[in-house]
Amino acid sequence: MSPLASTAVDLARLQFATTTLYHFLFVPLTLGLGPLVAIMQTLWYRSGDEAWLRLTRFFGTLLLINFAIGVATGLVQEFEFGMNWSVYSKFVGNVFGAPLAIEGLAAFMLESTFLGLWIFGWNRLSPRLHLATLWIAVAGSWLSGYFILVANSWMQHPVGYKIVNGEAQLTSVWALLSNGFALRAYVHTMLAGLIFGSIVMLGVCCWHFLRGHDVDLFRKAAKLALIVAVPVTLLQLVVGNRFGEAVTSAQSMKIAASEAQWNTCEPCGFSLIQFGGFSEDDETPAFSITVPRLLSYMATGSFGGEVQGLNQLQSEEESKYGSGNYMPNVRVVYWSMRVMAFTGVLMFMVAALGAWLYWKKKLEQARWFHRIAILSIAFPYIAASAGWVLTEMGRQPWIVQGLLKTSEANSPSVSTAWIAISLGFFIALYLLLGVVDFVLMRRYARPDRPPTREELPEPAVTF
Amino acid sequence: MDLQILWFVLIAVLWSGYFLLEGFDFGVGMLLPFTPRTESERGAMFESIGPVWDGNEVWLVVAAGATFAAFPAWYATMFSGFYLAFLLILFFLIIRVVSFEWREKGDGEGWRKAWLWANAIGSAGIALIWGIGLANLIHGLPIDSNGDYDGGLVDLFTPYTVFAGLTFVVLFAFHGANYLTLRTSGGLYERVRVAARRLGVPAAAFGAAFLVWTVVVAVDRNDKDVFPVVIPAVLGIAALVLAAALTYADRSGLAFAMTALGTVASVATLFTGLYPRVMVSSTDFANSLDVPGAASAHYTLAVMTVVALVVLPVVLLYQGWSYYVFRARVTGEDVELPEPVASPTGGSPAG
Numbered sequence: 001m002s003p004l005a006s007t008a009v010d011l012a013r014l015q016f017a018t019t020t021l022y023h024f025l026f027v028p029l030t031l032g033l034g035p036l037v038a039i040m041q042t043l044w045y046r047s048g049d050e051a052w053l054r055l056t057r058f059f060g061t062l063l064l065i066n067f068a069i070g071v072a073t074g075l076v077q078e079f080e081f082g083m084n085w086s087v088y089s090k091f092v093g094n095v096f097g098a099p100l101a102i103e104g105l106a107a108f109m110l111e112s113t114f115l116g117l118w119i120f121g122w123n124r125l126s127p128r129l130h131l132a133t134l135w136i137a138v139a140g141s142w143l144s145g146y147f148i149l150v151a152n153s154w155m156q157h158p159v160g161y162k163i164v165n166g167e168a169q170l171t172s173v174w175a176l177l178s179n180g181f182a183l184r185a186y187v188h189t190m191l192a193g194l195i196f197g198s199i200v201m202l203g204v205c206c207w208h209f210l211r212g213h214d215v216d217l218f219r220k221a222a223k224l225a226l227i228v229a230v231p232v233t234l235l236q237l238v239v240g241n242r243f244g245e246a247v248t249s250a251q252s253m254k255i256a257a258s259e260a261q262w263n264t265c266e267p268c269g270f271s272l273i274q275f276g277g278f279s280e281d282d283e284t285p286a287f288s289i290t291v292p293r294l295l296s297y298m299a300t301g302s303f304g305g306e307v308q309g310l311n312q313l314q315s316e317e318e319s320k321y322g323s324g325n326y327m328p329n330v331r332v333v334y335w336s337m338r339v340m341a342f343t344g345v346l347m348f349m350v351a352a353l354g355a356w357l358y359w360k361k362k363l364e365q366a367r368w369f370h371r372i373a374i375l376s377i378a379f380p381y382i383a384a385s386a387g388w389v390l391t392e393m394g395r396q397p398w399i400v401q402g403l404l405k406t407s408e409a410n411s412p413s414v415s416t417a418w419i420a421i422s423l424g425f426f427i428a429l430y431l432l433l434g435v436v437d438f439v440l441m442r443r444y445a446r447p448d449r450p451p452t453r454e455e456l457p458e459p460a461v462t463f
Numbered sequence: 464m465d466l467q468i469l470w471f472v473l474i475a476v477l478w479s480g481y482f483l484l485e486g487f488d489f490g491v492g493m494l495l496p497f498t499p500r501t502e503s504e505r506g507a508m509f510e511s512i513g514p515v516w517d518g519n520e521v522w523l524v525v526a527a528g529a530t531f532a533a534f535p536a537w538y539a540t541m542f543s544g545f546y547l548a549f550l551l552i553l554f555f556l557i558i559r560v561v562s563f564e565w566r567e568k569g570d571g572e573g574w575r576k577a578w579l580w581a582n583a584i585g586s587a588g589i590a591l592i593w594g595i596g597l598a599n600l601i602h603g604l605p606i607d608s609n610g611d612y613d614g615g616l617v618d619l620f621t622p623y624t625v626f627a628g629l630t631f632v633v634l635f636a637f638h639g640a641n642y643l644t645l646r647t648s649g650g651l652y653e654r655v656r657v658a659a660r661r662l663g664v665p666a667a668a669f670g671a672a673f674l675v676w677t678v679v680v681a682v683d684r685n686d687k688d689v690f691p692v693v694i695p696a697v698l699g700i701a702a703l704v705l706a707a708a709l710t711y712a713d714r715s716g717l718a719f720a721m722t723a724l725g726t727v728a729s730v731a732t733l734f735t736g737l738y739p740r741v742m743v744s745s746t747d748f749a750n751s752l753d754v755p756g757a758a759s760a761h762y763t764l765a766v767m768t769v770v771a772l773v774v775l776p777v778v779l780l781y782q783g784w785s786y787y788v789f790r791a792r793v794t795g796e797d798v799e800l801p802e803p804v805a806s807p808t809g810g811s812p813a814g
Contacts, residue, residue, distance in 0.1 A: 068564035071517065072557040078527050079549055082542025086611070089542070093535020094759040098767055101528035104521060106774045110781075113518035117785050120514035124788055167535075169760045411543035413612040422550050429557065436561075440568050 026070035032197025034138040088409035103147035111140030153182035157250035198229035206373035229351035254394035258337040263309035270294035278331035339386040466764040470533040475734035481522035490639010492586030504795025536757040544612025559585030594631030598624040603745030630673040637666035638722040644715040648792040663707030670703040681736030699728030
């Protein structure tokens with residue numbers, strides 16, 4: 001490959017990474033805050049307690065500011081496959097296009113229409129019907145996530161296809177939709193969404209405690225956030241581990257790289273942290289802390305299980321696919337896995353600590369904890385981003401595992417200059433959007449926030 | 464019916480649905496800087512499409528997704544070929560999407576004005592580029608023997624394609640004005656009515672010229688006979704002329720139905736003129752992408768057909784219901800401006 005062509009691929013990858021990671025800063029909060037707001041509105045509907053109505057509107061406003069930018073950046077994703085990855089699009093369209101199209105028609109349409117009904121329907125629908133519109137919008141967003149992960153998981157673990165004339169063709173839609181990899185990724189991602197929702201909500205509540213603002217009101221919200229956060233952050237550690245097992249069978253190279261495991265081992269220790277040991281010239285780390293047998297358990301479900309090493313997998317792949325480098329960037333994959341896992345554990349600890357304080361009736365007074373909880377708002381963002389870096393960079397050099405290489409999948413008609421221009425364009429635009437979004441979110445989350453549309457006098461309606 | 468043809472038709476239907484629905488959202492957006500006089504009238508204009516624009520936009524998501532699934536080669540060549548044009552569309556789409564939610568969330572007249580213009584410019588820009596883009600499919604693009612685009616940004620601009628873009632802008636502005644005559648009352652309604660009358664004749668003239676030109680381009684550059692392309696073209700011209708006339712008779716509902724029909728007929732003319740090709744090559748006609756060459760295999764199309772047949776009617780039902788829920792006219796009158804939000808420091812109230 002010419003240097004220029006490889007630059008084009010690198011820039012296109014960088015662009016996809018930038019736009020996807022950015023998009024996924026907003027999506028999981030929508031996925032998680034949506035059901036929480038729906039629960040709050042349900043509590044209001046059931047009990048008539050005005051506090052739940054106020055909380056519904058408070059967190060509903062945050063949900064909508066966040067939703068807008070998720071929608072806007074989602075459009076970029078759908079266009080980007082064709083724009084930057086036309087060879088990929090032709091190769092996978094038969095299989096990959098279907099869940100994408102179904103997502104739009106069956107899920108995103110539902111979410112968008114019913115969210116519009118919810119936003120503007122406060123005084124036009126009966127309370128019961130109005131509540132239903134929110135739950136339907138939430139169901140739409142969760143369904144949407146399923147189809148997107150079916151599409152993504154097919155790139156990680158292709159199923160239900162055959163190759164005809166150099167293109168993948170679907171042979172079983174059932175296999176595609178019930179891909180075990182997709183189902184595990186789905187549970188993992190939806191739990192991540194709930195973690196986003198509950199940790200962000202807890203942080204916002206603690207901000208109000210810290211300022212002594214509306215403490216009674218936000219105690220209710222904090223309790224709800226903790227009821228969700230504690231089990232979900234714990235469950236995520238278990239599910240994440242199970243998901244790891246699925247990855248082991250589908251993408252052995254990814255697991256080996258995420259552990260910087262150069263040679264096959266049995267049983268294998270889990271490297272908690274290490275310095276060095278990330279390249280073929282330097283396979284043994286200068287320093288490391290290892291938990292014996294833990295990797296065997298995490299990767300295979302048994303404490304004595306065998307985990308294949310990078311070197312063995314490399315020669316295996318070479319005999320299967322011809323000469324070439326089949327290892328992802330070990331350093332990046334190793335650290336992204338750890339950043340994800342460690343922040344995951346941290347979030348569980350924060351949630352558990354909050355629950356303990358709540359139980360001791362000290363939550364509203366523990367100012368040190370308020371500060372921790374506010375800082376913890378960053379954790380789900382860090383963990384999810386690291387998770388996607390692990391998932392996508394761990395799959396390299398493949399764009400579709402075992403079928404198509406990333407280096408051969410970009411658009412031949414798109415010049416390096418164009419990709420550079422569009423990359424610069426997206427970075428500039430997204431930075432601007434990010435700043436505005438942050439300012440608005442902060443403004444509407446803060447204790448002295450301005451009133452929202454619903455609290456202002458309604459425009460008159462004439463029939 | 465052959466599934467490949469069915470999906471070609473369904474793609475045309477999805478684009479029609481997108482332009483029929485989002486077309487009037489664009490029109491409302493384009494009229495935002497001109498028609499309303501007061502802040503509450505501006506708010507009313509936003510509210511007239513506030514609940515529905517997002518659902519309308521999903522038709523684009525579905526159209527693009529369905530093209531990816533049913534005609535991967537078409538999706539791949541079109542999206543990579545229109546690279547810089549689509550980058551512009553994304554820019555307009557994004558600023559327009561966020562303007563709906565963000566305009567009212569900030570302080571100050573300048574802030575609101577900026578997002579109002581973002582919506583207006585976004586709306587016009589999207590309409591313009593889609594017009595140019597779709598017209599290029601039939602007018603022909605430099606496509607090489609591998610089916611890859613082999614040109615630059617300038618290749619997209621020809622007199623016909625630019626005219627098509629302008630037609631989309633004027634047509635949607637008129638469509639939006641007709642929508643607003645159904646959704647507004649009071650002084651805002653009076654001004655919207657005038658706007659619709661002013662836009663009617665230009666829209667009909669642009670539309671008629673564009674449709675005739677499209678038939679000529681189809682015959683000339685895509686090896687088509689005048690029949691049947693001329694049928695939707697004539698239908699479209701008749702609908703738009705009628706719509707212009709109806710605005711003077713104050714038959715708002717019918718006028719809106721006619722611009723809707725005119726929009727659908729315009730898309731139908733383009734797609735009828737395009738079939739059996741999906742992208743004409745100007746380099747060598749033999750390089751053109753056609754339906755059988757770009758289509759997915761039978762199994763994928765069959766799966767998608769089942770999904771579309773089951774889900775599409777449900778979508779139409781609930782989207783229709785949402786229009787019914789928000790059928791009440793909005794007005795900019797008789798409403799006090801929301802009290803200025805007192806700033807936390809107790810400083811001057813921001814507008």
